[in-house]
Amino acid sequence: MKTLAVNLGVRSYPIHIGEGLLRKPELITDHIRGRQVLVVTNETIAPLYLDTIRGVLNGFDLASVILPDGEQYKNIDTLNSVFTSLLEHRFNRRCTLVALGGGVVGDITGFAAACYQRGVAFLQLPTTLLAQVDSSVGGKTGVNHPLGKNMIGAFHQPGCVVIDTDTLDTLDQRQLAAGFAEVIKYGLIHDARFFTWIEQNIEQLKARDKLSLAYAIEKSCTIKAEIVAADERESGQRALLNLGHTFGHAIETGTGYGNWLHGEAVAAGMLMAADLSARHQWLPRSDVARIENLLQCAGLPTSPPAGMDEARFMELMAIDKKVLDGGLRLVLLKAIGTAVVTGDFSSALLSQTLTRAA
Amino acid sequence: MKTLAVNLGVRSYPIHIGEGLLRKPELITDHIRGRQVLVVTNETIAPLYLDTIRGVLNGFDLASVILPDGEQYKNIDTLNSVFTSLLEHRFNRRCTLVALGGGVVGDITGFAAACYQRGVAFLQLPTTLLAQVDSSVGGKTGVNHPLGKNMIGAFHQPGCVVIDTDTLDTLDQRQLAAGFAEVIKYGLIHDARFFTWIEQNIEQLKARDKLSLAYAIEKSCTIKAEIVAADERESGQRALLNLGHTFGHAIETGTGYGNWLHGEAVAAGMLMAADLSARHQWLPRSDVARIENLLQCAGLPTSPPAGMDEARFMELMAIDKKVLDGGLRLVLLKAIGTAVVTGDFSSALLSQTLTRAA
Numbered sequence: 001m002k003t004l005a006v007n008l009g010v011r012s013y014p015i016h017i018g019e020g021l022l023r024k025p026e027l028i029t030d031h032i033r034g035r036q037v038l039v040v041t042n043e044t045i046a047p048l049y050l051d052t053i054r055g056v057l058n059g060f061d062l063a064s065v066i067l068p069d070g071e072q073y074k075n076i077d078t079l080n081s082v083f084t085s086l087l088e089h090r091f092n093r094r095c096t097l098v099a100l101g102g103g104v105v106g107d108i109t110g111f112a113a114a115c116y117q118r119g120v121a122f123l124q125l126p127t128t129l130l131a132q133v134d135s136s137v138g139g140k141t142g143v144n145h146p147l148g149k150n151m152i153g154a155f156h157q158p159g160c161v162v163i164d165t166d167t168l169d170t171l172d173q174r175q176l177a178a179g180f181a182e183v184i185k186y187g188l189i190h191d192a193r194f195f196t197w198i199e200q201n202i203e204q205l206k207a208r209d210k211l212s213l214a215y216a217i218e219k220s221c222t223i224k225a226e227i228v229a230a231d232e233r234e235s236g237q238r239a240l241l242n243l244g245h246t247f248g249h250a251i252e253t254g255t256g257y258g259n260w261l262h263g264e265a266v267a268a269g270m271l272m273a274a275d276l277s278a279r280h281q282w283l284p285r286s287d288v289a290r291i292e293n294l295l296q297c298a299g300l301p302t303s304p305p306a307g308m309d310e311a312r313f314m315e316l317m318a319i320d321k322k323v324l325d326g327g328l329r330l331v332l333l334k335a336i337g338t339a340v341v342t343g344d345f346s347s348a349l350l351s352q353t354l355t356r357a358a
Numbered sequence: 359m360k361t362l363a364v365n366l367g368v369r370s371y372p373i374h375i376g377e378g379l380l381r382k383p384e385l386i387t388d389h390i391r392g393r394q395v396l397v398v399t400n401e402t403i404a405p406l407y408l409d410t411i412r413g414v415l416n417g418f419d420l421a422s423v424i425l426p427d428g429e430q431y432k433n434i435d436t437l438n439s440v441f442t443s444l445l446e447h448r449f450n451r452r453c454t455l456v457a458l459g460g461g462v463v464g465d466i467t468g469f470a471a472a473c474y475q476r477g478v479a480f481l482q483l484p485t486t487l488l489a490q491v492d493s494s495v496g497g498k499t500g501v502n503h504p505l506g507k508n509m510i511g512a513f514h515q516p517g518c519v520v521i522d523t524d525t526l527d528t529l530d531q532r533q534l535a536a537g538f539a540e541v542i543k544y545g546l547i548h549d550a551r552f553f554t555w556i557e558q559n560i561e562q563l564k565a566r567d568k569l570s571l572a573y574a575i576e577k578s579c580t581i582k583a584e585i586v587a588a589d590e591r592e593s594g595q596r597a598l599l600n601l602g603h604t605f606g607h608a609i610e611t612g613t614g615y616g617n618w619l620h621g622e623a624v625a626a627g628m629l630m631a632a633d634l635s636a637r638h639q640w641l642p643r644s645d646v647a648r649i650e651n652l653l654q655c656a657g658l659p660t661s662p663p664a665g666m667d668e669a670r671f672m673e674l675m676a677i678d679k680k681v682l683d684g685g686l687r688l689v690l691l692k693a694i695g696t697a698v699v700t701g702d703f704s705s706a707l708l709s710q711t712l713t714r715a716a
Contacts, residue, residue: 080434080503087505090677115473118500118511142476145438147445153476154512319448 002214004221006137007229011157015137015221017214021164022049022125025056031123031159032060034094038086039064040109041100045127048170053100053125063089067105072258074104074144076152082112096121096159102128102175103135103262107153110141114156124158127167129179129213130263133186133220134241136161138228144257148319149249155233163221165214173206177299178263180205181244183216184294185270186223189240192337194219199290202297239341243331244270250316251304260305267300272353277333279349287336310354360572362579364495365587369515373495373579375572379522380407380483383414389481389517390418392452396444397422398467399458403485406528411458411483421447425463430616432462432502434510440470454479454517460486460533461493461620465511468499472514482516485525487537487571488621491544491578492599494519496586502615506677507607513591521579523572531564535657536621538563539602541574542652543628544581547598550695552577557648560655597699601689602628608674609662618663625658630711635691637707645694668712 001018016027037060039053046066054062065085067078086095099109099122106124113122124136142153168176180202187195197219198205204212224241231238247269251260274291277283295302304313317328329343330350359376374385395418399408404424412420423443425436444453457467457480464482471480482494500511526534538560545553555577556563562570582599589596605627609618632649635641653660662671675686687701688708 076434076438083503083510084505087503087509087677092677115500115510115512117509118498118513140476142473145441145445147442151445151475152441152473154473155476319445 002218004218004225006157006225008157008232011139011232013158013160015161015163015225017163017165017218017221019164019166019210021162022052022167023056027160027162028053028056028098028123028125031121032096033121034092034096036061036089036091036095037063037098038082038089038091038095039098039100040067040082040105040112041065042067042069042102042105044069045101045105049100049127049167053098057098063091067108069104070258071104071144071252071262072256074108074257076143076145079108079112079143082108083116086112086116091116093117093120096123098123098125099136099158100125100127101131102126103131106131106136107141107150108143110139110156110158111143111153114141114154119156121159122156124161126161126163128171128175129168129217130175130182132163132165132168132217133179134182134224136163137221137224139232144253147253149253149257151319163217165210165217168208168213173299174261176206176208178261180298181263181267181270181295181300183220184291184298185241185243185266186220188270188291188333188336189243189331189339190223190227190337191219192335194223195294195336199294202294206299239329240331240339243333243339244268244273246317246328246330247272247304247313250313251308253316254308254312255305260301264301267295267298268302268304271295271302272304273330273332275356276330276345276350276353279352280332280345283333283335287333290336310351313354360576362576362583364515364583366515366590369497369590371516371518373519373521373583375521375523375576375579377522377524377568379520380410380525381414385518385520386411386414386456386481386483389479390454391479392450392454394419394447394449394453395421395456396440396447396449396453397456397458398425398440398463398470399423400425400427400460400463402427403459403463407458407485407525411456415456421449425466427462428616429462429502429610429620430614432466432615434501434503437466437470437501440466441474444470444474449474451475451478454481456481456483457494457516458483458485459489460484461489464489464494465499465508466501468497468514468516469501469511472499472512477514479517480514482519484519484521486529486533487526487575488533488540490521490523490526490575491537492540492582494521495579495582497590502611505611507611507615509677521575523568523575526566526571531657532619534564534566536619538656539621539625539628539653539658541578542649542656543599543601543624544578546628546649546691546694547601547689547697548581548585548695549577550693552581553652553694557652560652564657597687598689598697601691601697602626602631604675604686604688605630605662605671608671609666611674612666612670613663618659622659625653625656626660626662629653629660630662631688631690633714634688634703634708634711637710638690638703641691641693645691648694668709671712
């Protein structure tokens, strides 16, 4: 088992990564304060792992809620069903929520914990690669609104993140690929050598080679933990983690939540960001080709859906959280391994990227 | 104009109290960062003051949303309508929400600001006495759930509180009396001399004497600001502000939100707390009589509704936020002016208080 730390003063917490960790009670129970525990999971994960967790938490005043599976359910109604469950079980301010599932389960559970009685504890037990390398770490929680992705939420850090890499055995290939998008993102924004390593190991990763996956997860979490520790509330460099996300969120909202997986939309969005960077001659075309090739090898889309034209992108991106006082800011690449957040790009070139995309 | 400060480090803010303050643009505009402002008000307040505020905020990118009036609308659906308005106007992370109204408007607006894009700024312009002396100060925001009052929310401090005492001219007598309940609360928990002052001035207060009301507001805000500054997140003495609220919340939930005003339920709850304190011989019966007399003079109820029996109270109180790990804790009185938060009371005597109440 490897253990990393997210250093945030009194809100610091460990990330444990290894095989079979969901069967190690102390990793989880050490971070539960009171007696009451609500496990939040979904209909796909519950048959696979809920009994295991119930066994581990034997002795607590335990309840569980099983949400429907999919981004289309990451909304305020599903959130409210978690509150209802907490209240039906008369859970008090010292209860702990446990998120057992992928990014949707983690985001909803964390936000429910942020709001229930104005804030209770929660833990992350991510079971998808995307949640393990990205969404379970850093305390961004929330739900979607029909008019915009992740528009309602809170910063609320978990008490710990326990990544059992065995859970990837039950993940379908499409979900696994979606996770690779965020892994590739870390290489692009922060670490050219890691990007090269992914290029060299993408076949082993797709074949679920345990050592390769464990290294990819550890490396991703290390980069994410470092960035979050330096800028918890995203007043600066944390925004780099949004590479491809402004385009990607527009795709997710524009196609209807749940049709494209988050990682798929981010993949197409990252290539759009690379294309726009190349149009500014910040990035050689050969690097765009490398990125496109890696995304394709990973089994990810490299262009947005046909129906998304320039006008639709602009309409949806206008509402993005990274839009400050009317100016659109994007994460673009100066090189593989080096990203910038900037509003200083040509709208004519952006138009070309969006037109080519359609 | 009087100005008080809520001292919370980087989250410190002023409370301005005086006549005609809603017509002084700089008090409000000094605390708006970006260009986008959403005024949240309700159908009662909008015809009275919305045009005034729109004039004051002339020059900003201004929008408004008018909520239905009443505690029964302080729920997640109304909250969502604020998010929809923000998104329809494409408001970004640097927008500011302005709460123009009573406690319900302030609580919903503050919670919407806490969650929109994971947190934006907001200001409080309270127009009811209850909001002016209590709910607009201290950063407790949230909405009700059908199973429990204020169960979903956040701590989110406003950028300023502007109390225009002229708005009390348009407040109906029942709402004014509800505000007196919280004013009396400050005397009971913190300041015996202030309690005596209220006893001596209750007729002037009811007659809306300007000087008396201004003093009552200033004194109440001073006490609240001091307690909040010492314990923002209610890990200790802030819980004293909940005198009467555990019983009161049970009354509000049990009778259906909106039938009893919050201040009315708190009044009945405070007398129950006084009665229970007297049963423990912590408080002389003569003090209970003084409290009852003052509440009656103020035009407030002194007993809960007939339908609320002991079993119903216990069921509803079991879910209260102040219940920690199974033990019910109550705010009780050691004297007029001195309160304690305690789980060390006799359940037999509590039963007597609840039975007498029914």
